[in-house]
Amino acid sequence: MGEYRKILLALDKSEKTAAVLKKGLYIARREEAEEVVLASIVDPGVYAAAMAYDEGILERRLQETADWLNDIAEQARAEGVANVRTIVREGVPKKCLVHDVLPEVNPDLIICGDRQLNEFEYLLTLGSVSSYIIHHSKCDVTVVKD
Numbered sequence: 397m398g399e400y401r402k403i404l405l406a407l408d409k410s411e412k413t414a415a416v417l418k419k420g421l422y423i424a425r426r427e428e429a430e431e432v433v434l435a436s437i438v439d440p441g442v443y444a445a446a447m448a449y450d451e452g453i454l455e456r457r458l459q460e461t462a463d464w465l466n467d468i469a470e471q472a473r474a475e476g477v478a479n480v481r482t483i484v485r486e487g488v489p490k491k492c493l494v495h496d497v498l499p500e501v502n503p504d505l506i507i508c509g510d511r512q513l514n515e516f517e518y519l520l521t522l523g524s525v526s527s528y529i530i531h532h533s534k535c536d537v538t539v540v541k542d
Contacts, residue, residue, distance in 0.1 A: 404506045419507055
C-alpha cells in the first residue's frame with residue numbers, strides 16, 4: 397500500500413474534470429488507495445437570480461450533480477478503483493471544500509483542477525479554488541494543469 401490511502405477528487409463539471417479524474421484514478425490504483433472520494437460543490441450564488449422565478453432549481457442542480465458523480469463513481473469502479481463514494485454539498489466551493497468536506501473526509505491527498513483564471517476573474521472571485529485549497533489544507537494537494 398502506498399502513501400496515499402484516502403484520496404479526494406474535487407470535481408466541478410469544468411473542462412478539467414476528465415483530466416482530474418484520469419490523474420486521480422491513476423494515483424489511486426498506483427497507491428492502492430483504500431478510498432477515493434468524489435466531491436462536488438453546488439454554488440447557490442450561481443442560481444440566485446433564477447431562484448426568484450424557479451424555487452426548485454437549486455434542489456434540481458444538487459440532484460443532477462449527485463447523479464453525475466454517481467455515474468463517475470461507477471466509471472471509477474469499472475476502471476479498478478473499488479471503494480468510491482461521493483459527496484455533494486451546497487455552498488461557496490472553496491470554503492465548503494476546505495471547511496466542510498476536508499474535515500469529514502480527512503484525505504491524504506486532494507486532487508483538483510486549475511481553471512487558470514485571468515487576473516480580473518481571480519480578483520472578482522477573491523482567488524481560485526485550487527489556491528485556497530493549497531493554502532488551507534493540511535495534506536498534499538495535486539493541481540492538474542491540463
